[in-house]
Amino acid sequence: MAIEFKYKKSYPNFTLDCQFSIPGSGVTILFGPSGCGKSTLLNCIAGLEKTQQAYAKIGKTILDDKEKNIRIAVHDRRVGYVFQDSRLFSHKTVLENLLYGYQRLKQAEQNLDITQIFKTFSLDDLLGSYPHQLSGGQKQRVALARAILSRPCLLILDEPLSALDYSAKQELLPYIQTIHKEFSIPVIYVSHDIKEVLQLGDSIVLMKEGKIVDNGDLVDLCVSQPLLTEQEGASFILEGEVSKINEQEKISTVQCKEFELHLSGNILEEDQYVRILVHAKDVSLTLDKAEHSSILNIVPVEVIKIHPEKNGKHIIECCLEKTKIISVISIRSLNKLNIKPGLKLFAQFKATALVK
Amino acid sequence: MKIKKAVSLTIIFLTLSLPVQADKIRIAVAANFYSTLSLIKNEFEKNYDDELIIIKGSTGKLYAQIKHGAPYDIFMAADVKRPQLLEQQGLVEDNSRYTYAKGQLVLWSPKHKDKVLSVLKNAQFKKLAMANPKTAPYGYAANEVLTALNLKTVTKNKTVFGENIAQAFQFVQSGSADVGFVALSYVKPVTDKYWQVPVKLYSPLKQQMVILKRARNKTLAGKFTRFMKSQKVINIIKQQGYII
Amino acid sequence: MDLIQLAPILITLKLALVTTLVLLVIGTPLAWWLANTQTRYKTPIEAIVALPLVLPPTVLGFYLLIAFSPEGVVGQLWSYISDDPLTFSFTGLVIGSVIYSLPFVVQPLQASFEGIGKPLQQAAASLGAKPLDIFFSVVLPLSYRGFFVAITLGFAHTVGEFGVVLMIGGNIPGLTQVLSITIYDHVEALEYSAAHIYSAALLLFSFIVLMVAYTANRKINIRL
Numbered sequence: 001m002a003i004e005f006k007y008k009k010s011y012p013n014f015t016l017d018c019q020f021s022i023p024g025s026g027v028t029i030l031f032g033p034s035g036c037g038k039s040t041l042l043n044c045i046a047g048l049e050k051t052q053q054a055y056a057k058i059g060k061t062i063l064d065d066k067e068k069n070i071r072i073a074v075h076d077r078r079v080g081y082v083f084q085d086s087r088l089f090s091h092k093t094v095l096e097n098l099l100y101g102y103q104r105l106k107q108a109e110q111n112l113d114i115t116q117i118f119k120t121f122s123l124d125d126l127l128g129s130y131p132h133q134l135s136g137g138q139k140q141r142v143a144l145a146r147a148i149l150s151r152p153c154l155l156i157l158d159e160p161l162s163a164l165d166y167s168a169k170q171e172l173l174p175y176i177q178t179i180h181k182e183f184s185i186p187v188i189y190v191s192h193d194i195k196e197v198l199q200l201g202d203s204i205v206l207m208k209e210g211k212i213v214d215n216g217d218l219v220d221l222c223v224s225q226p227l228l229t230e231q232e233g234a235s236f237i238l239e240g241e242v243s244k245i246n247e248q249e250k251i252s253t254v255q256c257k258e259f260e261l262h263l264s265g266n267i268l269e270e271d272q273y274v275r276i277l278v279h280a281k282d283v284s285l286t287l288d289k290a291e292h293s294s295i296l297n298i299v300p301v302e303v304i305k306i307h308p309e310k311n312g313k314h315i316i317e318c319c320l321e322k323t324k325i326i327s328v329i330s331i332r333s334l335n336k337l338n339i340k341p342g343l344k345l346f347a348q349f350k351a352t353a354l355v356k
Numbered sequence: 357m358k359i360k361k362a363v364s365l366t367i368i369f370l371t372l373s374l375p376v377q378a379d380k381i382r383i384a385v386a387a388n389f390y391s392t393l394s395l396i397k398n399e400f401e402k403n404y405d406d407e408l409i410i411i412k413g414s415t416g417k418l419y420a421q422i423k424h425g426a427p428y429d430i431f432m433a434a435d436v437k438r439p440q441l442l443e444q445q446g447l448v449e450d451n452s453r454y455t456y457a458k459g460q461l462v463l464w465s466p467k468h469k470d471k472v473l474s475v476l477k478n479a480q481f482k483k484l485a486m487a488n489p490k491t492a493p494y495g496y497a498a499n500e501v502l503t504a505l506n507l508k509t510v511t512k513n514k515t516v517f518g519e520n521i522a523q524a525f526q527f528v529q530s531g532s533a534d535v536g537f538v539a540l541s542y543v544k545p546v547t548d549k550y551w552q553v554p555v556k557l558y559s560p561l562k563q564q565m566v567i568l569k570r571a572r573n574k575t576l577a578g579k580f581t582r583f584m585k586s587q588k589v590i591n592i593i594k595q596q597g598y599i600i
Numbered sequence: 601m602d603l604i605q606l607a608p609i610l611i612t613l614k615l616a617l618v619t620t621l622v623l624l625v626i627g628t629p630l631a632w633w634l635a636n637t638q639t640r641y642k643t644p645i646e647a648i649v650a651l652p653l654v655l656p657p658t659v660l661g662f663y664l665l666i667a668f669s670p671e672g673v674v675g676q677l678w679s680y681i682s683d684d685p686l687t688f689s690f691t692g693l694v695i696g697s698v699i700y701s702l703p704f705v706v707q708p709l710q711a712s713f714e715g716i717g718k719p720l721q722q723a724a725a726s727l728g729a730k731p732l733d734i735f736f737s738v739v740l741p742l743s744y745r746g747f748f749v750a751i752t753l754g755f756a757h758t759v760g761e762f763g764v765v766l767m768i769g770g771n772i773p774g775l776t777q778v779l780s781i782t783i784y785d786h787v788e789a790l791e792y793s794a795a796h797i798y799s800a801a802l803l804l805f806s807f808i809v810l811m812v813a814y815t816a817n818r819k820i821n822i823r824l
Contacts, residue, residue, distance in 0.1 A: 048722055074725040075733075087723035091741045100737075101727030150727045416788035441790075483688060488771060491788035516688045516770030519784075527770070530669040532687035 001025070001059040003154065003186060007044040008053035016040050016051070016210045022203060024059065026180050027187045029197045029218065032207035038190045041207070042156050045188070046081050047074040058153050080152030080185070084159045086139040088131040094142050095127040101150025109151055120182065121145040121175055137168030141175055148183055155179065157189045161196060169196075176200060198222070198237055198277050220324065234280035234315050236326050242272045251296070258321045262296040264350075280315060283327035283349040287337055295348045301325050303343045306334070318347060379406040381576045382427065384418045386434035388494075388521050388539055389457065389563060392596040393432065396589055403583075406576055414520055416491060422447065422568065429571035430580065432456065432563070434521075435493040439564040449574065452567035456584055457598040459561030460540040461497050461553040467534050469549040476535055479510045485527035485536030487518050494521040497558035498537035504557045540597035555599075563598075604797055605782075612779040615690070616758040619697040623705040623754050624747075626698075631709035632735065653703050661767025664696050668768060688770035693778075696764040704753040712746020713739060752813040756806055 001024025009016045016037050022028040030038050043049040045056060047063065054064035054071070063072045063079070080101075088097050098118070102110060118124055121141050131139060140160050147155060157176065161169045177200065179187055191197055197204065201218040214221060222236050240256035245268065252268040254261040254276070261276065268274065289298055301318035308314055314334050316327045325347050329339075337345070385393050390412040397408045411418075411428065419438040422431060423445070433439050436455075442448050465472040465481070475481050487495030495517065502508050516532075518524035521539045528536035529546075543550050565584070567577045583589060590600050634646060652660060667674040668686040674695075678686045686692040716739055724734045762780040769776035771785070779802055786795040 046722075046726060048725075073730075074722070075728050075730050077726075078728075079726065081723065081726040083719070083723065085719070087719050089720065089724075089738055089742075100724070100729070104728040104733070146727065414788065416790070420787070482683070483685060483770075485770075488785060488788075491785055516772055519766060519771070519788075526665070527687070530665055530687075531671055531675075532665060532669045532685055532768075533770075 001186075002057070003059070004055065004057045005041075005045060006053065006055040007041065007051050009040070009044070009049070009051040014210055016044070018207070018210070018212050020205055020212045020215050022188070022205065022215075023186065025184060025186050026202035027176075027189050027200050029201035029204040030188055030190045030207065031192065031197055031204055032213075034192060036207045037210040038207055039158060040210075042081075042158050042188070042190060045154075046079050046156060047072065047077050061153065078151070078153045080147035080150055080155040082140070082143045082147050082155070082157045082160050084163055086131075086136075086143040088134075088139055088142055088146075090131050092130075093127065094123065094129050094131070094134070097131070097142055098123070098127075098146050098149055101146060105151060112149065112151070114149070117145060117149065120178060135168065136164050137171050140164065140168075140172055144172075144175060144179070148179065148185065152185060155185045155187045157187060159190050159192075162191070162193070173199060198235070199275060222324075234326055234328055235277055236280065236324055238276045238278060238323065240274065242268045242270050242274060245270060256323065258323050259299050264296065278325075278349055280326040280328040283325065283347050285316065285318075285327050285329060285333075285337065285339070286346050286348060289346050290348065293348065295350055297349050299325065299347050301345065301347050303339055303341050303345070305341060306339065318345075379573075379576065380409060381406070381429040381571070381573050381580065382409045382411060383430045383432060383580075384411045384413065384422070384426070384428040385432040386415045386418070386563065387412050388434055388459070388541065389432060392457075392541065392593060392598070395592050395596070396584070399588060399592070400580065400583055404579070406579070408580065414491075425570075427570070427572075428568055429573060429577050430565060430567055432565040434459070434561075434563050436562050436564050439566045442566060442568075447569055449567040449569055449571070449577075452581065453564055455562045456565045457563045457593050457600060459494060459497075459563060460555070460597060460599060461494060461501065461537055461558060461561065462540045462543055462550045463535065463553060464528055464538050464543050464547075464550040465535040466528065466531070466547070469547075472535055472549075473551045476507065476511075477505070479514075481535045482514065483527075483533040483535075484511050484515050485518060485524045485533035485538075486515065487521045487524045487537075489517075492518075492520050493561050494524070494537065494539060497561055500558040501537065501553055542597075544597040604794065607774050608777050608779045608782040608798075609801075611690075611775070611777060612759055615693055615697060615761075615778060616755045618694050619701060619758045620705070620751055620754045622694065622698050623701060624751070627702065627705040627750070627754075628709060631706045632713055632739075634706070634710050635713035649706050650703050652700050657700060657761070657763025658767060660700060661696065661764040664692075664699075664764065664768050668692055687768050688772060688776060690775055692768055693765060693776055696768055697758045697761055700761060700764050701754045701757045704757045705750040708746045708749035708753065709743070712743035712749075715746075716742050748813055748816070752810065756809055759802070759806065 002021060003024055004021040006019040007016060008018075014037065018041055030041065032038055040049065044051055044054065051066070054066040056063040062070055063077050064070060089100065092100070102112070102114070118127065121144065123142065123145060126134065126138060126142070131142075134142065144160070160176070161172055164172065173196075176189075179185055189200055198218070203216060204218045204221050205215045206213040206221070218237065238256050238261060240254040240261065242252050243255040243260070244253040246252070250264060252263045254263060254274055263276070289300070299320055301320045303316060303318050305317040306314055307317065312331050313328050314331065316329060316339060318325050318327065327347060383393070390410070393410060397410060400408060415434045415438050418426075418431060419433070419442070422428060422442060431439065431442065439448070439453050443453055463472050463476060465475060468475045476484070486498040489495040489499040502511060516527060518527055521542070524536050525538040525542045527533040528538060537553075540552065565581075567574065567581065571577050593600060630649070634642060665687060666672050668678070669675050670679065670685065675686055686695070720738055720742070721734050724738045729737060760780060761778070762784070765776065765778050765781055769778070769781065771777050771781055779798060783795050783798045783802070786792070786798070
């Protein structure tokens with residue numbers, strides 16, 4: 001399913017001019033610095049703002065087409081919205097909040113397994129409570145489930161975690177990942193927290209000053225986009241499922257697409273889906289495979305491209321089949337190993353930052 | 357130092373703004389006589405240098421104010437009762453109470469004009485306006501007339517009451533009520549088509565005035581009272597629709 | 601002596617009740633519209649709604665007298681509905697009272713609706729609720745306090761109405777003779793004891809109404 005948007009609107013100090021498409025599944029991150037227009041764009045997609053030019057299409061449904069004078073009202077758009085401030089109805093119980101959107105669906109669509117959804121979001125114990133009795137994290141969980149129960153075609157999450165403290169955030173992240181896995185609803189996720197982005201995103205739309213700067217697969221953009229790498233430094237993401245756990249040695253083996261990763265120290269479960277953030281500066285390159293090394297992960301790769309960096313360093317972009325691996329090395333090492341595109345070598349790294 | 361100066365300036369200012377006592381009096385007059393009194397005042401001030409300050413209101417309200425110390429010199433009521441009460445309460449100069457005019461009641465309908473009486477008798481009207489019999493002498497008189505003419509039953513459910521004769525007049529003039537018992541002094545300037553109620557059908561609408569004991573300028577008050585009894589004034593009063 | 605009659609009290613209560621109900625019916629959509637509209641006519645309309653706050657009631661009564669008379673705009677329209685004039689009728693009093701107490705109902709409601717603001721309404725809309733649905737399911741329950749104030753003020757204000765009724769009521773016993781006019785008449789007729797009794801009763805009643813309203817308000821506050 002294709003999802004396309006085009007919005008243009010002029011404000012006194014700022015112009016929104018976006019045209020982009022996103023995948024019909026998975027989590028698309030909308031990323032950019034504060035004030036770049038993310039919330040405005042979301043409001044346009046949700047139908048909360050009128051624009052000078054508008055075009056929105058989700059699958060076969062056209063939500064906006066200014067030229068043809070089409071503009072579907074907010075309540076008919078089936079675009080779910082989870083706000084930063086949860087916006088639960090304080091005069092209704094959690095249960096009543098959850099069912100608010102569901103009750104307003106047509107009879108034929110009211111066939112979800114509601115109790116299962118309550119379980120999925122761990123809401124069973126909270127159903128009779130009122131919003132003011134909940135913690136921030138609990139409120140957002142309710143908001144999330146409430147939005148999903150309204151069976152949207154597209155779900156917008158506008159910095160849903162930014163008002164929460166660290167532990168609440170960590171607690172909530174898995175629930176957000178559930179959306180895409182269990183409900184197959186495409187998600188647009190807005191954040192300016194790079195960690196959230198890397199943990200959740202499948203594809204990414206980068207915005208700056210009201211315009212779309214880049215758009216594509218998250219893993220790819222991690223390598224090429226300075227906006228993303230500004231905070232963490234050049235990094236890349238690997239993903240896979242836990243295939244084996246060695247309790248004694250505390251090592252988990254993760255089966256990625258093309259190779260196995262060994263992670264030490266983290267507590268994982270078998271078959272758990274994991275994402276691993278690897279900083280390019282933690283990756284070293286060797287021409288020969290080191291058999292006797294303390295480093296757990298050694299992967300054969302081929303050099304694709306060399307990006308010059310400041311401070312006399314270079315980013316070497318390599319790949320193994322479809323997986324991208326990047327490394328930062330000094331000019332000296334570059335020349336020493338005579339690194340050129342097409343060269344086959346080995347990348348070594350400790351899997352450090354584990355991102356579940 | 358500054359405070360002292362401010363205080364003394366204020367005192368001087370207040371003193372200067374106190375009314376000059378010499379040649380003014382305050383006359384509290386019932387609303388229905390106000391326009392006539394204005395004409396009399398013009399005449400008075402043509403002949404003398406003194407000033408008459410007129411305060412108008414409903415007889416009842418003015419009475420209540422006087423009882424509670426209102427600084428009037430003369431009270432011209434629309435009835436006898438209130439001046440009498442003031443006299444009994446010792447608030448009035450001896451022998452100053454007298455009847456300055458007698459009101460006349462008319463039945464009026466701008467719509468039905470000359471036929472107004474038959475319209476009333478045959479109940480061919482929607483609403484009959486009159487002053488409140490409980491609080492206004494003209495209303496009490498109108499009530500007497502209806503009783504005398506045996507029309508109480510036929511008018512019972514169609515009567516509306518104005519707070520005073522002025523409001524009764526207003527109801528009729530605006531057309532809200534199609535007929536009404538009003539004062540001749542109101543209707544006369546407007547038209548000559550009405551039914552003048554025979555005086556024998558109602559108690560005389562005596563309007564009395566008094567000089568109040570607390571009057572500051574009793575000389576001028578006396579002067580004005582004498583002026584009220586002069587032929588010139590009597591003519592004005594008669595011309596306005598009253599009897600003396 | 602037949603000192604105290606029940607009729608003026610009953611008429612006054614009836615008038616206040618009917619007026620308050622009418623004001624809720626027309627005031628709620630008006631307050632809702634004012635809270636949400638962005639049109640440039642919003643301010644002048646708010647000023648018009650607020651007029652009865654500052655106008656002497658006699659001014660209002662005066663204009664109503666003219667409007668209701670057979671030659672007046674409203675009077676003429678009314679003559680198609682009924683033979684009897686609008687002045688001196690209970691209906692006329694209701695119309696006058698509705699205008700007189702309008703800001704006392706509309707303003708608290710508008711403030712309440714504005715206090716709820718757009719965020720919750722947007723959330724409800726995103727969940728599939730149409731505008732009217734949003735009003736009844738979200739806005740209304742959350743603005744109970746505004747409604748309390750509106751009903752209390754509207755009712756109490758109408759109970760105390762004098763100037764407008766004085767101008768267009770005609771003081772008809774059993775129909776338009778309200779309590780405030782009765783007290784006034786008693787004072788005019790020097791019947792002070794009757795005036796005292798009625799006035800004290802009115803004062804006590806107003807106090808009790810306000811006490812009940814404020815207590816109930818607080819109770820609901822705690823429950824939520």
